[in-house]
Ligand code: AN0
């Protein structure tokens with residue numbers, strides 16, 4: 001395991017993991033200021049170009065990051081990397097497969113056209129060691145000559161977590177809310193990136209974090225940090241102020257589905273155990289699999305506000321990067 005799992009950033013030179021708590025505080029404040037006045041820095045990004053590279057699908061990240069850049073006066077180019085030349089990431093390889101271009105050239109080429117590069121790349125979910133070295137984004141970083149922004153990597157989704165933290169700050173009723181990250185069922189094996197990052201950011205903020213999931217779904221201990229972990233969902237929900245639902249595949253038995261227990265779906269009955277908690281999910285969400293219609297359509301649901309805050313989260317990050325350039 002590398003030192004990547006430990007946040008050491010003092011100022012934003014790139015954005016691929018959680019920065020230190022003082023930077024997080026500044027980003028939250030800046031994002032809330034942008035929400036009130038989105039165009040206050042509309043000159044900051046003049047003549048700067050953001051290139052967004054998607055190796056996997058996206059709705060929210062693609063649109064909200066573009067909107068954030070537009071609010072700052074930047075130009076944006078976004079491409080689906082898998083529709084262009086297929087990229088080779090391995091070194092010392094004879095390139096006689098279907099991969100036409102090496103990341104060594106591609107990253108340098110894109111850097112000439114961009115002031116910042118965003119990249120989305122899901123994990124393989126087959127090779128734990130490689131995924132947890134955050135191979136693709138780090139390979140890209142090592143050959144790019146401009147700052148790199150994670151649009152969700154193999155193990156983290158920091159722009160999502162910042163938006164989630166902003167949403168919690170806006171809705172919390174006490175100084176140190178009880179925030180519960182709960183596993184929920186899903187038919188497909190999904191990454192651990194969203195829950196990893198959520199736990200990482202909550203641990204660096206003023207929240208009481210409880211993580212609940214069936215046995216076999218423990219997250220990497222570096223992300224769990226000081227959070228309390230319980231296999232009893234009902235117990236976790238007691239007195240919760242925020243319920244954050246997400247599916248993830250197993251970390252231990254890497255990438256596998258260990259349970260599809262429908263009892264873990266977030267329902268009105270479960271929400272009744274809480275302190276009138278808000279419901280959160282990063283989206284996209286499978287209705288009546290992860291969460292019941294009644295809960296996601298209730299006034300306690302913050303899912304649309306979370307996606308709105310994606311714009312201001314990205315705008316705060318881009319503004320910091322522009323200021324440090
Ligand atoms: C992805 C995930 O779980 O990481 C993206 C979430 C933002 N979700 C799906 O693939 C459904």
Ligand code: CP
Nearest residue numbers: 058059060061282283
């Ligand atoms: N929450 C999120 O990142 O959504 P997308 O996958 O649509 O970008």
